[in-house]
Amino acid sequence: MFDLPRRTVLIGAAIAPIAACNTNTGDLTTAPTSMAPGQVLAATADIPVGxxxxxxxxxxxxxxxxxxxxxxxxxxxxxCALPAVTDGTLNCPCHGSQFGLDGAVLRGPAVEPLVAVAVKVQGPDVVAG
Structure with missing residues (x-):
């Protein structure tokens, strides 16, 4: 049997949940590569005002x-992935950052605004581009 110091066990117990919830798997500086210009992202009717x-x-x-x-x-x-817009804000589930509909930081720990992605309206749809 291993004889680990109490401090080692406590530090490991504190770090394990943090490592388990890390969802940092994306590049934050560029638009998603899966988007082709003109690709339909959503119907304008599906994006409520505000x-x-x-x-x-x-x-x-x-x-x-x-x-x-x-x-x-x-x-x-x-x-961390932002799962949804709720009450007019995007709320990070990992550390509590909050962003406005314009991408601005409303509450940290984030200090940088969301990275913009080019979109435009084409007929009844919002498309990449």
Whole structure:
């Protein structure tokens, strides 16, 4: 049997949950490579005014009527996936950062805004590009 010092066991117990929840698997500086210009991301009708929708690795927001913005759906603090827009904000489930519909940091620990992704309206759809 191993005889580990109490301090080693406590440190290991503290680090294990942090390592288990690390979802930093994406590049935070570029648009998702799976998006081709002109690719339909969502119907404009599916993006409510004052809210948004996560589509794959992209979040599309409509802060005001007819204005659509796109961002990489990953927190700029540690790269955790942003799962949804809730009550007009994107909330990081890992460390509590909060972002506005314009990608701005509303609450840290993130200090950098969300990375912009080019989107445009084409007919009834929001498309990459």
């Amino acid at each position: 809210s948004g929708k996560v589509v794959g690795d992209t979040v599309i927001t409509q802060p005001t009527a007819g204005v659509f913005d796109g961002f990489v759906a990953r927190c700029t603090h540690a790269g």
